[in-house]
Amino acid sequence: MLTAWLIRRGLEEPPAFKESRVENPPLMQVVRWHKAAVVRVAVCAMVNTVNMVFTVWSLSFATSIVGLERSTMLLVSIIANGVALFAIPAAALLSDRFGRKPVFITGAVGSGLMMFPYLGAVSAGNWPLIFVFGAIMSGCAYSLANSIWPSFYAEMFPTTARVTGLALGTQVGFAVSGGLAPVLASAVAGAGGENWVSVAAFTAGVCIVVGLVAMTAKETKGLSLEEIDIVHEERSQ
Numbered sequence: 001m002l003t004a005w006l007i008r009r010g011l012e013e014p015p016a017f018k019e020s021r022v023e024n025p026p027l028m029q030v031v032r033w034h035k036a037a038v039v040r041v042a043v044c045a046m047v048n049t050v051n052m053v054f055t056v057w058s059l060s061f062a063t064s065i066v067g068l069e070r071s072t073m074l075l076v077s078i079i080a081n082g083v084a085l086f087a088i089p090a091a092a093l094l095s096d097r098f099g100r101k102p103v104f105i106t107g108a109v110g111s112g113l114m115m116f117p118y119l120g121a122v123s124a125g126n127w128p129l130i131f132v133f134g135a136i137m138s139g140c141a142y143s144l145a146n147s148i149w150p151s152f153y154a155e156m157f158p159t160t161a162r163v164t165g166l167a168l169g170t171q172v173g174f175a176v177s178g179g180l181a182p183v184l185a186s187a188v189a190g191a192g193g194e195n196w197v198s199v200a201a202f203t204a205g206v207c208i209v210v211g212l213v214a215m216t217a218k219e220t221k222g223l224s225l226e227e228i229d230i231v232h233e234e235r236s237q
Contacts, residue, residue: 029161030168037156038169043213044153045173047108047145049206052181053115054080054138057189057199062122065193072127076134083139088147099221100152105211107144111137112207119196155220158229177206 030038055077062068095103114137121129149170157165188198220228 030157030165034157034161034165038165038172040213040217041153041156041166041169042172042176044104044108044149044210044217045170046177046206047111047142047149047210048174048177049181049203050108050111050115050142051138051146052178053185053199053203054118054134054142056182057185058119058122061119061189061193061196061199066122066125068122068125073130076131077138079131080134080138083135084143084146087140087143091144091147094144095148095151096221099219100148100155101214101217101219104145104148104152105214107141107146107148108207108214109211111141111145112204112210114141115200115203116197119200123194123196151220152214152217155223155228156217159225181206 059070059073062073063070091103091107114133118130118133118137121133153170154162154166185199185202186193188202189195190198
């Protein structure tokens with residue numbers, strides 16, 4: 001924390017922020033004019049449910065219920081992250097061509113639905129399919145949403161309130177999904193913990209809600225920071 005503080009105290013504000021400063025502090029702007037955007041970001045950030053179920057619940061399910069080797073299951077995450085190294089920049093290129101919304105929504109809904117075949121493969125103890133579906137779900141589909149959210153969420157706010165609005169929304173969403181997703185997954189899995197279909201349905205349901213909420217955002221593909229500020233200007237007048 002000390003190192004982070006030392007680095008941050010010497011950083012200068014971006015030129016766009018300095019040029020567009022207004023009398024109202026960023027937090028006041030967010031509270032007065034951008035509450036809907038904060039809620040939207042918080043809900044969209046709950047796509048993190050996919051990651052929590054993949055890295056936490058499914059690992060426990062595989063080792064404690066199905067009886068698979070923990071070391072091999074951990075390798076699934078490593079392979080998925082390796083695939084993500086290529087999927088993330090590809091998703092960024094797709095968002096510049098087709099837009100933030102379609103790429104994010106495709107990734108969110110797609111990864112949620114892919115939880116069914118992945119957990120089904122885990123339940124069956126089918127190692128080839130576990131690796132294949134894990135790579136597709138987390139490495140490919142989830143990476144579409146995971147790579148786009150920094151720009152997608154940030155562009156829901158004007159320059160003067162961007163960091164504050166982004167921080168509030170994401171931290172609420174991450175906290176809720178990170179804290180509740182494994183607990184709720186365990187709850188819907190039943191007393192024996194073997195009901196993976198309910199866990200997949202829970203994950204897919206959350207992701208569908210995320211996709212529906214993301215549809216309400218404005219598309220900002222191809223817009224400059226100045227043009228994005230103009231889009232949000234009416235809310236702060």
